[in-house]
Amino acid sequence: MTKIVNHWIGGKTAEGASGTYGPVTNPATGEVTTKVAFASVEEVDAAVAAAKEAFRTWGQSSLAQRTSILFKFRALLDAHRDEIAELITAEHGKVHSDALGEVARGLEIVDLACGINVQLKGELSTQVASRVDVASIRQPLGVVAGITPFNFPAMVPMWMFPLAIACGNTFVLKPSEKDPSASVRLAELLAEAGLPEGVFNVVHGDKVAVDRLLEHPDVKAVSFVGSTPIARYIHTTASANGKRVQALGGAKNHMLVLPDADLDAAADAAVSAAYGSAGERCMAISAVVAVGAIGDELVEKIRERAEKIKIGPGDDPTSEMGPLITATHRDKVASYVAGAADEGAEVVLDGTGHTVDGYENGHWIGISLLDKVPTTAKAYQDEIFGPVLCVLRAETYEEALDLVNASPFGNGTAIFTRDGGAARRFQLEVEAGMVGVNVPIPVPVGYHSFGGWKDSLFGDHHIYGNDGTHFYTRGKVVTTRWPDPADAPSGVDLGFPRNH
Numbered sequence: 001m002t003k004i005v006n007h008w009i010g011g012k013t014a015e016g017a018s019g020t021y022g023p024v025t026n027p028a029t030g031e032v033t034t035k036v037a038f039a040s041v042e043e044v045d046a047a048v049a050a051a052k053e054a055f056r057t058w059g060q061s062s063l064a065q066r067t068s069i070l071f072k073f074r075a076l077l078d079a080h081r082d083e084i085a086e087l088i089t090a091e092h093g094k095v096h097s098d099a100l101g102e103v104a105r106g107l108e109i110v111d112l113a114c115g116i117n118v119q120l121k122g123e124l125s126t127q128v129a130s131r132v133d134v135a136s137i138r139q140p141l142g143v144v145a146g147i148t149p150f151n152f153p154a155m156v157p158m159w160m161f162p163l164a165i166a167c168g169n170t171f172v173l174k175p176s177e178k179d180p181s182a183s184v185r186l187a188e189l190l191a192e193a194g195l196p197e198g199v200f201n202v203v204h205g206d207k208v209a210v211d212r213l214l215e216h217p218d219v220k221a222v223s224f225v226g227s228t229p230i231a232r233y234i235h236t237t238a239s240a241n242g243k244r245v246q247a248l249g250g251a252k253n254h255m256l257v258l259p260d261a262d263l264d265a266a267a268d269a270a271v272s273a274a275y276g277s278a279g280e281r282c283m284a285i286s287a288v289v290a291v292g293a294i295g296d297e298l299v300e301k302i303r304e305r306a307e308k309i310k311i312g313p314g315d316d317p318t319s320e321m322g323p324l325i326t327a328t329h330r331d332k333v334a335s336y337v338a339g340a341a342d343e344g345a346e347v348v349l350d351g352t353g354h355t356v357d358g359y360e361n362g363h364w365i366g367i368s369l370l371d372k373v374p375t376t377a378k379a380y381q382d383e384i385f386g387p388v389l390c391v392l393r394a395e396t397y398e399e400a401l402d403l404v405n406a407s408p409f410g411n412g413t414a415i416f417t418r419d420g421g422a423a424r425r426f427q428l429e430v431e432a433g434m435v436g437v438n439v440p441i442p443v444p445v446g447y448h449s450f451g452g453w454k455d456s457l458f459g460d461h462h463i464y465g466n467d468g469t470h471f472y473t474r475g476k477v478v479t480t481r482w483p484d485p486a487d488a489p490s491g492v493d494l495g496f497p498r499n500h
């Protein structure tokens with residue numbers, strides 16, 4: 001029997017009333033296992049209304065109450081890591097260990113939210129003028145929305161809602177319709193932890209649900225993570241509707257390898273970062289820039305490692321790489337490899353047409369490695385979001401840096417070198433939001449913020465860390481004077497207030 005995934009509104013399951021459902025497929029088998037309810041405008045309105053009602057008390061709740069619920073949620077999340085990872089693998093396809101890693105990185109943000117009392121400490125200046133004190137405090141916004149992509153169905157929602165609710169907001173999540181189960185499980189665990197009804201809501205669906213959140217007058221802020229064209233649309237539309245917006249987009253992450261680098265370590269890192277999660281990570285390395293004369297040796301080291309990757313279903317513990325999310329996406333990824341030679345690249349490994357015995361209908365593609373890729377090739381210019389690594393060649397550090405900085409994307413980047421001076425220059429000169437030095441996927445820890453530059457992020461705030469707290473609160477400054485009864489009356493003074 002096909003499983004049904006429903007909305008979560010006001011602390012309980014809300015069956016889809018619109019009558020519209022979307023299919024959820026197990027990417028390893030190609031089988032439709034689940035149907036997910038798609039919300040109508042009225043259902044989104046019901047979720048926002050539940051969140052608005054809940055904000056009346058949650059927004060006033062004590063920090064002690066909020067953090068005690070978050071600590072309980074953290075314990076439940078920790079206890080259910082495996083179960084959530086299984087849900088992810090069944091709908092996304094990534095291997096179990098990778099799914100566990102995503103839950104662990106989400107949990108880091110819950111850790112941060114458990115300590116929100118420290119982050120929300122205000123500032124106080126006493127005696128700024130005679131008997132006058134000034135306090136800066138931050139308060140929640142109200143109902144905030146999160147719209148998330150398929151590739152991290154648990155982690156990316158957790159980049160948002162733990163901090164949002166810890167700050168006193170209530171939340172409406174619109175997860176990806178391709179792998180919706182993990183978000184509902186998170187809602188159940190939040191309820192079990194004692195989160196009051198309506199503080200966290202989930203509506204599933206497509207553009208209809210998203211567009212309603214973007215225009216709803218009671219939604220005060222929107223956090224989005226997804227592809228660049230949709231991120232741009234979300235930023236423009238939600239901003240035009242007067243909302244605070246952070247919209248994180250796609251990427252083409254470059255890894256520079258300087259001639260003095262440890263080439264074995266660089267090859268290990270390139271293979272792990274390019275093909276992990278079948279390349280469906282916004283922080284995947286998709287372009288290696290080999291600097292100087294090391295190119296041939298580096299490509300050979302990458303090839304010999306990449307060839308050994310074991311591809312198979314994510315619930316098989318021997319699999320290192322799973323299938324792609326849909327057959328359509330797999331075919332699109334394959335088209336970049338098929339066209340690469342005509343565009344001037346050397347095809348070192350061609351993963352198209354890969355099959356896995358016993359899983360003939362899975363969305364499989366093997367490992368592809370393209371060398372000497374011209375910057376004009378579509379395989380270089382587009383975010384492929386699959387297991388395709390492009391290697392480019394540059395004569396000098398400066399040439400390599402110009403190449404990275406010419407990219408419209410600026411999410412993550414990495415440099416591999418033993419030269420501290422070169423690494424330091426790169427940190428300062430590269431146009432990207434996250435930089436790794438001998439670290440290929442520099443996803444910041446929870447207490448530092450995550451975000452890209454250029455077409456990888458629209459808006460002023462990175463996600464989580466201090467930026468997250470700032471995004472989910474607004475400032476208020478209170479100036480107080482308590483006159484001493486012995487003071488002489490101040491009298492009327494129409495001049496602009498001055499401190500003395």
Ligand code: NAD
Nearest residue numbers: 148149150175176207210225226227230248249250251282
């Ligand atoms: P996507 O942009 O297709 O979808 C993201 C969300 O937007 C989903 O919830 C989807 O339902 C919704 N959506 C899709 N089309 C829409 C439309 N026309 N109008 C309104 N809403 C719409 O992204 P995806 O394919 O789910 O995820 C992969 C993309 O996400 C990649 O580009 C990847 O780089 C990016 N990503 C970025 C980051 C980051 O931190 N920068 C992290 C993870 C993923």
